[in-house]
Amino acid sequence: MLEKFTPNQRLLVAVALSFVFFIGYTTLFPPQAPNAEENTTTVSATNEVATQPTAAATQTESKASVVADIKTVTTDTLTTVSAKEFTLKIDTLGRVSSVILSNAKHNGKDGKLSELIASSGAKPLQIRFADEALNQAAAKTPYTTNATNIALGENGKSTIVLSQNLPELTVTKTLTFYADGHYDAKVALSTEKRYSLYLGQHPEIIEQMMTVVGGMVYSGDNLTTIFEDGDVEGRSLFSDVHLVSAFDQYYATIFYGFDKATQVTVERDVNNNPVTYLEGANNFTFNGYIGPKEYKTLESIDPVLVNAIEFGWFTFVAAPIFKILMWLHGLLGNWGWSIIALTIIIRIFLYPLTHKGMVSMQKIKDIAPRIKEVQEKYKGDPARMNAAVMEMYKKHGANPLGGCLPLILQIPVFFAIYRVLLNAVELQGA
Numbered sequence: 511m512l513e514k515f516t517p518n519q520r521l522l523v524a525v526a527l528s529f530v531f532f533i534g535y536t537t538l539f540p541p542q543a544p545n546a547e548e549n550t551t552t553v554s555a556t557n558e559v560a561t562q563p564t565a566a567a568t569q570t571e572s573k574a575s576v577v578a579d580i581k582t583v584t585t586d587t588l589t590t591v592s593a594k595e596f597t598l599k600i601d602t603l604g605r606v607s608s609v610i611l612s613n614a615k616h617n618g619k620d621g622k623l624s625e626l627i628a629s630s631g632a633k634p635l636q637i638r639f640a641d642e643a644l645n646q647a648a649a650k651t652p653y654t655t656n657a658t659n660i661a662l663g664e665n666g667k668s669t670i671v672l673s674q675n676l677p678e679l680t681v682t683k684t685l686t687f688y689a690d691g692h693y694d695a696k697v698a699l700s701t702e703k704r705y706s707l708y709l710g711q712h713p714e715i716i717e718q719m720m721t722v723v724g725g726m727v728y729s730g731d732n733l734t735t736i737f738e739d740g741d742v743e744g745r746s747l748f749s750d751v752h753l754v755s756a757f758d759q760y761y762a763t764i765f766y767g768f769d770k771a772t773q774v775t776v777e778r779d780v781n782n783n784p785v786t787y788l789e790g791a792n793n794f795t796f797n798g799y800i801g802p803k804e805y806k807t808l809e810s811i812d813p814v815l816v817n818a819i820e821f822g823w824f825t826f827v828a829a830p831i832f833k834i835l836m837w838l839h840g841l842l843g844n845w846g847w848s849i850i851a852l853t854i855i856i857r858i859f860l861y862p863l864t865h866k867g868m869v870s871m872q873k874i875k876d877i878a879p880r881i882k883e884v885q886e887k888y889k890g891d892p893a894r895m896n897a898a899v900m901e902m903y904k905k906h907g908a909n910p911l912g913g914c915l916p917l918i919l920q921i922p923v924f925f926a927i928y929r930v931l932l933n934a935v936e937l938q939g940a
Contacts, residue, residue: 725784
């Protein structure tokens with residue numbers, strides 16, 4: 511049948527078959543979600559995160575824990591950290607309440623500066639105690655600081671100390687900020703208490719088609735688990751975690767560098783969006799980053815951070831393509847010319863497949879008149895007709911699928927290129 515199609519028609523068939531394959535494969539072999547822990551005692555959420563449901567309620571909802579809706583709490587700014595690329599604010603509850611990027615390339619469509627901290631939901635560095643009485647006290651007790659305004663030089667760093675004196679203990683957060691957007695953190699409690707430390711939410715954005723927004727856990731032996739907004743089910747526990755991220759198309763809030771024994775929990779809020787928090791300790795040290803997912807910046811801070819850049823299904827193909835694009839930009843200094851050069855390189859790389867497909871289609875085209883004669887001769891006997899057609903294909907070395915298969919094999923590469931161009935923040939505003 512394919513011998514009757516033009517090359518363009520065969521291309522359309524190949525594309526359609528590839529979509530059917532990917533959809534069918536995803537349906538039959540869905541990615542395995544991490545095991546949901548059902549009866550684990552969890553540190554309840556802060557005054558912004560409502561109390562966890564009771565055990566009976568949890569069982570009613572398929573034993574899946576649900577983080578209730580997160581309410582907005584109005585606070586004042588305690589400390590402002592200013593750098594060339596960003597302005598960061600910490601509020602009186604010791605949380606990162608605002609991060610605004612200074613570079614105009616990150617501005618929204620309305621020209622406003624990009625705010626990376628969501629107006630609702632948990633904030634980075636937010637603490638929630640297991641003791642509800644402590645939570646009530648913490649919500650009413652502002653932090654104090656040794657510095658209210660900090661200006662970072664181009665390669666500078668500065669340390670601030672935040673303290674909160676509660677009835678039973680003192681919480682001390684020691685934060686060292688760097689001009690590239692990352693920070694070192696230490697949370698110390700004067701008395702041992704159970705608590706959780708929240709990662710925060712991704713920025714509030716208007717999602718583009720084909721982009722993934724939500725949370726990520728990078729753990730174990732290079733295992734990446736994505737929790738997409740609207741699709742989170744139950745409670746997932748992790749250990750041996752390298753980093754956690756709340757991300758959108760271009761930006762991310764990241765915790766990394768904590769002890770491998772630290773338990774990381776991802777739950778869902780009322781909108782089935784991910785809420786991520788870490789199990790704290792009396793002297794808990796880790797690192798954080800809030801900003802664009804720029805490859806060179808993340809790699810210079812810590813190579814593990816480049817794993818926060820995710821291109822979807824075809825990351826294994828997209829990642830090397832992105833590195834080639836970065837290399838070309840280093841040579842040419844222009845993203846437009848770099849993309850053109852990348853396209854030429856990929857076309858050269860794929861030429862053997864393209865050529866093979868063209869040769870196969872030409873063979874089919876050459877024997878098409880003879881195939882038509884055979885079909886007319888045996889039109890009353892389908893079995894003999896098919897046998898004769900296949901014999902003719904074999905005799906002339908033609909494969910009816912030979913023109914489609916090379917095209918199908920190229921489709922993942924084209925999808926990967928699309929994902930790179932869609933998600934690379936380096937191309938934003940280019």
